[in-house]
Amino acid sequence: MLKSSDDSEKKNLARKVKDSEISVPIVYGNIAFWLGKKASEYQSHKWTVYVRGAANEDLGVVIKRASFQLHSSFNNPTRIVESPPFELSESGWGEFEIVITLHFHSDVTDKPLHLYHHLKLYPGDESGSLSTKKPVVVESYDEIVFPEPSEGFLSRVKDHPAVNVPRLPAGVTLPPVPMEDVDKRKRGDTNDHPLSQWFANFSEADELLKLAGARQQVQAHIARLRRQLSLMDGQPPQLKSASDL
Amino acid sequence: MDAKDILGLPKNALPIQEKKSKPPKETQRKPDGISREVYALTGGLAPLMPSVDVNQLKRKAQSENEKITWQWLPFTNSARKDNLQLYHWVRVVNGVPPTGDYSFAKYNKSVDVIKYTDEEYEKYLVDPAWTKEETDRLFDLCERFDLRFTVIADRFPSSKTVEELKNRFYSVSRAILIARAPSPGDVIVHPLVKEPYNVSQEIERKRALSMVLSHTKQQERRDVEVLAEAKRISEARKTAKAAEEPELPVMADSGHDVTDRAAVAAAADSISPTPSTQFPSATTANPVSETASVVASLRMLQVYLRSYALEQMVQAASSSAGLRTIKRVEQTLQDLGVNLKPKVPTRAVCAEHLELRKEILTLLSLQKQLQYKEAEGSSYRDGSYAETPGTPPPKRLQRAADLDRTFTPDSLSFGGERIGKRDQKRKGPGRSEAPSSPAQSKRPRKYKASE
Numbered sequence: 001m002l003k004s005s006d007d008s009e010k011k012n013l014a015r016k017v018k019d020s021e022i023s024v025p026i027v028y029g030n031i032a033f034w035l036g037k038k039a040s041e042y043q044s045h046k047w048t049v050y051v052r053g054a055a056n057e058d059l060g061v062v063i064k065r066a067s068f069q070l071h072s073s074f075n076n077p078t079r080i081v082e083s084p085p086f087e088l089s090e091s092g093w094g095e096f097e098i099v100i101t102l103h104f105h106s107d108v109t110d111k112p113l114h115l116y117h118h119l120k121l122y123p124g125d126e127s128g129s130l131s132t133k134k135p136v137v138v139e140s141y142d143e144i145v146f147p148e149p150s151e152g153f154l155s156r157v158k159d160h161p162a163v164n165v166p167r168l169p170a171g172v173t174l175p176p177v178p179m180e181d182v183d184k185r186k187r188g189d190t191n192d193h194p195l196s197q198w199f200a201n202f203s204e205a206d207e208l209l210k211l212a213g214a215r216q217q218v219q220a221h222i223a224r225l226r227r228q229l230s231l232m233d234g235q236p237p238q239l240k241s242a243s244d245l
Numbered sequence: 246m247d248a249k250d251i252l253g254l255p256k257n258a259l260p261i262q263e264k265k266s267k268p269p270k271e272t273q274r275k276p277d278g279i280s281r282e283v284y285a286l287t288g289g290l291a292p293l294m295p296s297v298d299v300n301q302l303k304r305k306a307q308s309e310n311e312k313i314t315w316q317w318l319p320f321t322n323s324a325r326k327d328n329l330q331l332y333h334w335v336r337v338v339n340g341v342p343p344t345g346d347y348s349f350a351k352y353n354k355s356v357d358v359i360k361y362t363d364e365e366y367e368k369y370l371v372d373p374a375w376t377k378e379e380t381d382r383l384f385d386l387c388e389r390f391d392l393r394f395t396v397i398a399d400r401f402p403s404s405k406t407v408e409e410l411k412n413r414f415y416s417v418s419r420a421i422l423i424a425r426a427p428s429p430g431d432v433i434v435h436p437l438v439k440e441p442y443n444v445s446q447e448i449e450r451k452r453a454l455s456m457v458l459s460h461t462k463q464q465e466r467r468d469v470e471v472l473a474e475a476k477r478i479s480e481a482r483k484t485a486k487a488a489e490e491p492e493l494p495v496m497a498d499s500g501h502d503v504t505d506r507a508a509v510a511a512a513a514d515s516i517s518p519t520p521s522t523q524f525p526s527a528t529t530a531n532p533v534s535e536t537a538s539v540v541a542s543l544r545m546l547q548v549y550l551r552s553y554a555l556e557q558m559v560q561a562a563s564s565s566a567g568l569r570t571i572k573r574v575e576q577t578l579q580d581l582g583v584n585l586k587p588k589v590p591t592r593a594v595c596a597e598h599l600e601l602r603k604e605i606l607t608l609l610s611l612q613k614q615l616q617y618k619e620a621e622g623s624s625y626r627d628g629s630y631a632e633t634p635g636t637p638p639p640k641r642l643q644r645a646a647d648l649d650r651t652f653t654p655d656s657l658s659f660g661g662e663r664i665g666k667r668d669q670k671r672k673g674p675g676r677s678e679a680p681s682s683p684a685q686s687k688r689p690r691k692y693k694a695s696e
Contacts (some may be wrong), residue, residue: 042657108545108548111546142590143550143590143591144548146547147541147544147547202588202589203589210583214583218601219278221608224609225614232618232619
């Protein structure tokens with residue numbers, strides 16, 4: 001990406017920017033279809049485990065490759081996916097924990113990140129209604145946080161839809177970086193993914209609302225208790241204070 | 246036959262025929278010279294071959310070459326200063342008695358105690374606390390008792406402590422060494438010169454040692470806890486590159502002796518604050534410093550999941566709470582209809598969640614305070630204690646102010662606002678006023694789930 005291999009420029013790009021935490025919202029999980037008539041004893045379901053951007057953006061800007069560690073009964077249980085979309089499809093009968101290891105580009109960080117997902121094939125409660133049309137879908141939302149991104153990383157992704165970049169702290173300017181090829185970007189997103197109809201929408205609004213309401217209740221009670229305590233101070237004599245908690 | 250006797254079985258159990266035939270055979274074959282039982286061990290038969298090769302047995306050392314006699318001979322001991330002559334058995338080989346000193350004489354080691362002349366004393370060794378007689382006596386005792394200072398201290402005429410005696414002895418020796426040395430360089434490698442005796446350090450060390458030795462079990466446990474805390478603090482300090490907080494208050498067990506801390510600090514050498522530092526007496530740590538250290542450790546990870554970060558912050562915030570309290574917090578969250586782990590952990594959601602948990606902790610502590618208060622109030626209403634109306638309010642306010650620190654100013658004013666506007670209905674989840682009266686608000690389950 002860089003034209004010049006000047007050492008000082010590389011150092012500049014490697015410089016970490018404080019107080020500018022980058023987060024990448026992701027959704028990871030699996031979709032499993034029962035094979036119905038075509039199901040055999042050992043291949044009863046066809047499932048896909050994946051990591052995608054929370055709004056189906058291309059994660060390839062951040063993730064270099066993803067490895068899916070399957071159960072040891074699978075051939076080559078360590079499957080590596082080198083390019084987005086980061087997903088793996090297999091067929092089987094068993095549910096087990098899959099360890100998804102994300103390796104990031106070198107200007108992001110050298111440390112990998114592990115996600116743990118329990119593969120779900122069977123619907124659970126409504127065990128009678130196995131259907132080939134309706135898959136079992138389990139997705140988890142999370143955000144990958146980079147607390148101190150390097151300048152190079154920051155400038156590369158600051159306009160990318162997959163990445164949440166905060167407002168830069170005052171006085172920090174980033175070196176310009178050539179824009180990514182738009183065609184390249186198209187390939188990695190999951191907007192047109194065949195399974196996208198099953199993808200869930202995760203909105204923080206509901207949760208925020210619920211939390212705000214809960215906080216208000218708690219605060220009201222706290223205020224009331226405080227008033228009661230201060231009222232009670234009029235009567236009983238001075239005591240050695242009990243521990244606060 | 247004997248076994249049957251021991252077991253108590255009747256002797257006529259076997260058919261009589263066999264019994265009759267066996268005994269005569271056995272008694273015939275048994276040789277004299279070994280006991281019956283030993284013979285029976287070998288199965289009642291003599292071994293066919295000797296089990297041990299006779300050639301392998303040790304020969305009596307060269308009895309053919311030399312003639313060994315043992316003689317009762319006199320000997321002298323070079324370690325003795327009197328010429329006492331004693332006798333002992335000596336192994337004489339071919340008529341030649343052994344030569345050489347008494348074999349144990351080499352163990353008679355002694356210490357080279359320096360002897361100073363009177364002039365040297367006048368020139369270098371005069372000390373206000375010590376007279377010449379005392380110093381001479383000290384050196385004499387040192388030589389007699391080979392620097393065993395406990396014995397010397399016992400025998401010393403005027404009472405001086407072991408450390409004082411040692412100090413005098415070593416400083417005198419050192420002064421003499423330096424004075425006699427032709428040049429300072431020669432003597433600099435001598436251990437006495439290189440590392441002089443440090444009286445105060447020795448006194449302190451021995452005091453600390455005796456204190457550690459006389460620790461009760463409880464104190465030992467406390468020490469282990471304190472050291473673990475210190476280790477944790479020092480590690481947290483290492484991970485925090487830029488000190489977010491200007492100082493991180495050090496944890497201290499309540500009721501822990503300050504001198505004890507000094508002993509532990511001297512021994513452990515890993516706790517940086519000096520004994521003169523004031524330790525807060527509270528058993529709980531400052532919650533702000535807890536989150537600061539979590540933030541620092543998260544930054545070290547370079548990349549992490551926000552759900553993981555929230556977990557760590559929640560743990561840090563609840564670190565001072567017991568298991569029961571944490572369970573109550575979770576119960577309260579459930580009653581409020583909030584997920585214990587947010588389904589959509591965005592930055593805002595995680596922040597709100599953390600704040601909510603902290604507020605619930607505050608709420609629970611206030612409830613407990615109220616309980617205490619009520620318990621005290623009811624007992625004192627019967628008692629005849631004099632009331633001091635002036636002092637309580639400032640103390641309560643002080644404590645409330647302490648609690649406020651875990652709050653952000655915004656939420657507090659928000660809460661205050663709420664009191665006045667209790668009638669106002671809020672959109673979204675319906676807020677239900679718990680009608681419980683203050684005296685009965687013991688159960689935490691006051692909230693109706695809003696869904």
